[in-house]
Amino acid sequence: MGERAALLERENQVRNAAKLHWLAGPEQKETGKRMPRKPIKWRAESLKRQKLLGFADLAAREIVVDVNAHGSERELLDTICHEVLHVSSGDMLSEKAVDLMAQDLASVLYRMKWRRVLD
Numbered sequence: 001m002g003e004r005a006a007l008l009e010r011e012n013q014v015r016n017a018a019k020l021h022w023l024a025g026p027e028q029k030e031t032g033k034r035m036p037r038k039p040i041k042w043r044a045e046s047l048k049r050q051k052l053l054g055f056a057d058l059a060a061r062e063i064v065v066d067v068n069a070h071g072s073e074r075e076l077l078d079t080i081c082h083e084v085l086h087v088s089s090g091d092m093l094s095e096k097a098v099d100l101m102a103q104d105l106a107s108v109l110y111r112m113k114w115r116r117v118l119d
């Protein structure tokens with residue numbers, strides 16, 4: 001293996017270890033045990049100024065959704081799935097992959113009649 005190939009291989013190993021670390025959750029310093037992943041928080045907020053329907057805050061494990069900016073419940077479900085996938089994957093999926101997976105999830109959930117209960 002050439003020097004460049006070895007370097008790329010090492011880089012790939014480090015990247016894969018980082019991905020596994022993200023997916024498995026943080027390690028406790030004292031015991032080395034994995035801590036459970038924190039639940040993803042959500043917040044409803046107007047994002048009109050940012051011209052967004054939603055966004056994902058990876059560091060905070062939080063999604064922010066402009067609930068009232070959506071034209072339909074189906075579209076809202078898609079945005080929620082989309083932002084959760086960004087946080088859940090640690091942004092390791094491409095935008096295209098997130099888009100496709102969110103559409104699939106929202107489509108199945110919607111056809112299964114999952115809906116919000118509004119008080």
Ligand SMILES: [Zn+2]
Nearest residue numbers: 082086095098
């Ligand atoms: Zn996105």
